[in-house]
Amino acid sequence: MPLAYSKNMDEKSKKKKESPPPPYSFFVSRIVEKICLGIIQWGTYLILFTPLIISGKFFFPFVGPKSLYFMALVEIVFAAYLFLAISLPKYRPKFNILLVAIILFMVILVLSTVFGADFSRSFWSKYERMGGLLMWSHLFAFFVATFSTFQKKDWLRVFEISIMVAIFVSILAILTERGIGPLVKTGFETRQGATLGNSSFLASYLLFNVFLALYLFLIKTRKEAKIFFGASFAFITITLFLSTGRAATLAFIGGIILLFFLKLIFCEKGSLRLAGILLLIIFLVGGILIIFSSLEPEENVIQRVMAEKFSIGLGKDRPLVWSVGLKGWRERPWLGWGLENFNLVFTKNFDSRIFISEIYGSDIWYDRAHNIVVDTLVANGILGFLTYLGIFGSTLYILWKGYLSQKIEFITAGLFSVVLFSYFLQNLTVFDMVSSFMMFFLVLGFVGSIASPKDSDLESSEEKAFFFKPWIIPVILILFILSFFYFIVQPLRSNYYLIVGFRTADSGKRFALYEKSLEISPLGKDQIREAIANRELPKYTQREIVETIPLETQKQELDFLSQELEKNIKESPLLFSSYLTLGKVYNAYGRIDPSKFNQAQEVLEKSIEVSPGNQQGYWTLAQTKLFLGKFDEAISILEKAVELEPRVERSSMILIDAAAVVSSLTGDDDLLKEKIEMVLKINPDWATDVQWILEQRMSGS
Numbered sequence: 001m002p003l004a005y006s007k008n009m010d011e012k013s014k015k016k017k018e019s020p021p022p023p024y025s026f027f028v029s030r031i032v033e034k035i036c037l038g039i040i041q042w043g044t045y046l047i048l049f050t051p052l053i054i055s056g057k058f059f060f061p062f063v064g065p066k067s068l069y070f071m072a073l074v075e076i077v078f079a080a081y082l083f084l085a086i087s088l089p090k091y092r093p094k095f096n097i098l099l100v101a102i103i104l105f106m107v108i109l110v111l112s113t114v115f116g117a118d119f120s121r122s123f124w125s126k127y128e129r130m131g132g133l134l135m136w137s138h139l140f141a142f143f144v145a146t147f148s149t150f151q152k153k154d155w156l157r158v159f160e161i162s163i164m165v166a167i168f169v170s171i172l173a174i175l176t177e178r179g180i181g182p183l184v185k186t187g188f189e190t191r192q193g194a195t196l197g198n199s200s201f202l203a204s205y206l207l208f209n210v211f212l213a214l215y216l217f218l219i220k221t222r223k224e225a226k227i228f229f230g231a232s233f234a235f236i237t238i239t240l241f242l243s244t245g246r247a248a249t250l251a252f253i254g255g256i257i258l259l260f261f262l263k264l265i266f267c268e269k270g271s272l273r274l275a276g277i278l279l280l281i282i283f284l285v286g287g288i289l290i291i292f293s294s295l296e297p298e299e300n301v302i303q304r305v306m307a308e309k310f311s312i313g314l315g316k317d318r319p320l321v322w323s324v325g326l327k328g329w330r331e332r333p334w335l336g337w338g339l340e341n342f343n344l345v346f347t348k349n350f351d352s353r354i355f356i357s358e359i360y361g362s363d364i365w366y367d368r369a370h371n372i373v374v375d376t377l378v379a380n381g382i383l384g385f386l387t388y389l390g391i392f393g394s395t396l397y398i399l400w401k402g403y404l405s406q407k408i409e410f411i412t413a414g415l416f417s418v419v420l421f422s423y424f425l426q427n428l429t430v431f432d433m434v435s436s437f438m439m440f441f442l443v444l445g446f447v448g449s450i451a452s453p454k455d456s457d458l459e460s461s462e463e464k465a466f467f468f469k470p471w472i473i474p475v476i477l478i479l480f481i482l483s484f485f486y487f488i489v490q491p492l493r494s495n496y497y498l499i500v501g502f503r504t505a506d507s508g509k510r511f512a513l514y515e516k517s518l519e520i521s522p523l524g525k526d527q528i529r530e531a532i533a534n535r536e537l538p539k540y541t542q543r544e545i546v547e548t549i550p551l552e553t554q555k556q557e558l559d560f561l562s563q564e565l566e567k568n569i570k571e572s573p574l575l576f577s578s579y580l581t582l583g584k585v586y587n588a589y590g591r592i593d594p595s596k597f598n599q600a601q602e603v604l605e606k607s608i609e610v611s612p613g614n615q616q617g618y619w620t621l622a623q624t625k626l627f628l629g630k631f632d633e634a635i636s637i638l639e640k641a642v643e644l645e646p647r648v649e650r651s652s653m654i655l656i657d658a659a660a661v662v663s664s665l666t667g668d669d670d671l672l673k674e675k676i677e678m679v680l681k682i683n684p685d686w687a688t689d690v691q692w693i694l695e696q697r698m699s700g701s
Contacts, residue, residue, distance in 0.1 A: 062197025094452035116338020147448030203245020579607035
């Protein structure tokens with residue numbers, strides 16, 4: 001042993017013997033530390049069970065309950081962390097490049113929310129998505145609390161629990177696919193999504209966990225552990241492939257290939273390293289070519305091979321939706337439209353071709369671009385996209401700096417780089433929900449703890465630095481109670497009352513529950529209003545049902561629906577769906593109060609101004625014109641709808657139906673013949689459908 005080192009050890013031992021016993025505050029600080037760390041650790045363990053949370057008692061049972069469960073636990077964890085960080089300086093966030101990148105991104109999110117098209121929607125989001133600033137704030141709090149307190153052993157335990165939850169989810173997915181298991185018995189059969197409710201969301205969640213299982217398999221030394229995590233990796237991989245989440249499956253394959261190339265480059269020498277570099281270049285260039293080829297509107301050789309060999313086919317609707325999104329981004333290039341406002345962009349720049357179902361599918365409502373680049377540009381502008389990329393860049397910088405400085409091994413740097421690559425790749429065709437958000441921020445927290453490891457000397461020097469003040473507890477407690485009540489409890493109550501309302505037969509009680517739901521919380525208010533209207537409207541199209549409803553009750557219900565939808569339009573003037581739904585409500589109302597037809601006309605004309613390329617506005621306005629007896633205007637409006645995109649059969653069939661109605665009322669048979677000739681000239685194959693419509697009209701249907 002070196003002499004200097006021996007003397008230094010003797011001096012430390014002597015000082016330790018001579019030092020007085022620790023003060024009372026030291027013992028208090030240790031108790032506070034253990035309690036707070038326990039809450040943070042166990043709260044995080046419970047958070048990992050988020051993917052399992054579902055409840056049929058709530059609106060969007062696969063999304064709302066999960067998201068509110070996650071945020072509730074994050075608030076508990078962060079309250080404990082806040083008290084810990086105030087009292088013990090060693091747990092305060094240590095600034096590093098990743099923390100700075102996330103803070104910058106959060107700043108842009110706040111600015112885009114404040115200056116965006118709809119502040120309330122951007123902040124609160126809706127129960128179907130839960131991706132507003134409120135969720136991002138909780139994700140950031142989760143990141144800060146975990147990376148500031150967890151050590152490597154804590155992270156390994158977190159990964160182990162996450163893998164076990166993923167295994168359970170995988171078992172449920174396989175059972176559900178075979179038509180057995182608890183989800184089937186409770187009526188939660190899904191598209192191979194198990195408790196995630198969607199195969200793409202399931203695959204996104206499993207993508208993280210399959211790599212975590214591989215990581216633990218590679219770093220564990222005990223034979224039993226290697227067997228368990230090797231089996232876990234194999235099982236989750238099988239479930240991932242069975243999930244039909246094609247984007248995540250392809251991203252997983254690409255990630256494994258990339259990991260192999262990185263191993264050649266960083267762990268081999270000579271010709272093997274050179275081969276790794278060349279293969280990596282070919283891999284990246286080939287990947288870029290495949291991505292860009294998928295953006296082409298017409299099918300090409302690469303698209304055909306990918307679809308045939310790997311069952312991977314990108315629907316032609318996606319490139320169309322992306323082009324609409326990019327057009328909207330150019331209108332607000334710097335900060336974008338704000339979170340959760342893609343649907344405003346989509347309807348404002350609506351492409352009439354989307355209604356050609358044989359080419360673009362049947363989905364005509366998009367609130368996501370299904371592409372992380374387009375979604376981020378639209379929501380947060382170029383500043384948001386650059387800071388988002390900065391999160392990935394800073395994470396890779398930390399990982400490879402740690403490897404090159406020999407602070408971490410290759411498998412940590414390489415595998416977590418691959419996780420980020422695969423995650424970004426799969427998000428080029430899908431989008432995040434709370435479960436994948438949770439996993440992404442867990443990975444960021446782990447990398448953040450690598451960038452700011454605990455310094456044992458610094459910790460020992462700060463053991464006595466305990467800044468406990470009695471006023472801290474009530475302040476944090478009050479903030480926690482207010483936040484928990486307003487952001488968690490109230491949205492849960494609002495969501496619950498809405499579903500109870502949907503299931504209540506008595507009209508008076510049902511609408512009282514609707515009103516209560518809307519009063520309790522702003523979360524998803526615009527979606528709730530439209531959901532209520534769309535649920536109540538169908539009965540007004542069925543004469544046998546309407547005749548059983550007292551006239552006064554009809555007026556009360558329709559007044560409620562119209563007033564709530566008017567609020568939607570006032571709060572978000574670009575919300576096309578509310579204009580359209582309100583127009584339908586007024587059309588229904590006009591049958592007992594003809595003056596409402598004029599209001600319907602006004603609202604629907606505005607809907608066309610908001611979304612001039614969307615045929616739905618023209619179709620509904622034409623119906624209003626027919627009710628008003630303005631037959632020529634109705635036909636003219638429907639002709640404009642046909643002109644927007646002649647290949648859309650539905651526009652032509654609605655025109656034929658309207659012409660048949662006008663012909664029967666006015667006796668103008670020439671009008672009907674003229675429109676039939678016009679439609680069949682566009683597409684002779686529509687003759688059967690035209691004949692069916694005429695037969696229905698003749699039979700009085």
